[in-house]
Amino acid sequence: MFRTRAHVVTVVLATAAGSLLLTPSPAQAAGSLHLHKIYYNSPGSDRGGNASLNAEYVQIKNGTRSAFQMRGYRLKDNEGHTYTFPSYRVSAGKTVKVHTGKGTKSAGHLYQGRGWYVWNNTKDKARLFTPGGKLKDSCSYNSARRVHVMC
Numbered sequence: 087m088f089r090t091r092a093h094v095v096t097v098v099l100a101t102a103a104g105s106l107l108l109t110p111s112p113a114q115a116a117g118s119l120h121l122h123k124i125y126y127n128s129p130g131s132d133r134g135g136n137a138s139l140n141a142e143y144v145q146i147k148n149g150t151r152s153a154f155q156m157r158g159y160r161l162k163d164n165e166g167h168t169y170t171f172p173s174y175r176v177s178a179g180k181t182v183k184v185h186t187g188k189g190t191k192s193a194g195h196l197y198q199g200r201g202w203y204v205w206n207n208t209k210d211k212a213r214l215f216t217p218g219g220k221l222k223d224s225c226s227y228n229s230a231r232r233v234h235v236m237c
Contacts, residue, residue, distance in 0.1 A: 117148075117149035117151060118149050118150065118223075119146065119147070119148050119150065119176070119214075119222065119223075120147055120149060120214075120222075120223045120237065121145075121146055121212055121214055121223045121224070121225040121237040122145045122146060122147035122181055122236070122237055123144070123145040123234060123235070123236050123237060124143075124144050124212055124225060124227065124234060124235050124237065125141065125142060125143050125144075125145075125233065126142060126207060126210060126227065126233065126234060126235070127142075127232075127233040127234070128140075128141035128142040128203075128233075129141060134201075134202065134203075136187045136188055136189075137187075138187075139186045139187030139188075139200065139201075139202070140185040140186065140187040140188075140189060140197070141185075142185070142186040142203055142204065142205055143183040143184055143185045143186065144161060144183070144184045144205075145181050145182070145184075146161075146176065146181060146182050146184065146214065147180075148176040148177065148178060148179065148180055148181070148182075149179070151178050151179075152178050153175045153176065153177050153178060154175065154176045154178075155173070155175055156171040156172075156173075156174045156175070156182070157171055157172065157173045157174065157217070158170065158171065158216075158217030159171040159214060159216060159217060159222070160217075161184055161212060161213070161214055161215075162212070162213045162215065163204050163205060163206075163210050163212060163213075164206070164210050164211050165204075167200075167204045169184060171196070172191070172196070174191065174196060180194065181194065182194055182195065182196055183195050183196070184196045184197075184198065185197045185198065186198050186200050186203060186204050186205070187199070187200060188200075207230055208228070208229070208230040209226075209227065209228045209229075210226065210227065211224055211225070211226035211227075212224065212225050212226070212237075223237075225237035
């Protein structure tokens, strides 16, 4: 009889442990708005040209189940370059690329309108702040051997 109880306890504990490993945390289950990718070393020989500037971007993902309004959010780098989001909705599960150069706002694309690069090619940190100034997410990199980082 002791063996049977021990066996049952073992099975229950193993099942519970397995459930803990497979169940997402509340934050993962609910999803979040977060930095997804930084493409910091744009390709090509058009150094400083608008096409090259727009190949440098930060991608933000809406991991929630509903659209998210970005108005007033701010994106900053280590040197204090700041981009404040206009009225822009990111659909559930979708991403938006914030390009460094000039362009016209469209689905999945926003433009900082800058004439020079923001993200350093060797080391930097992107920070996403709420309209109230609270840090929402950050992502850093420290490598000149790569051209992008997944956050």
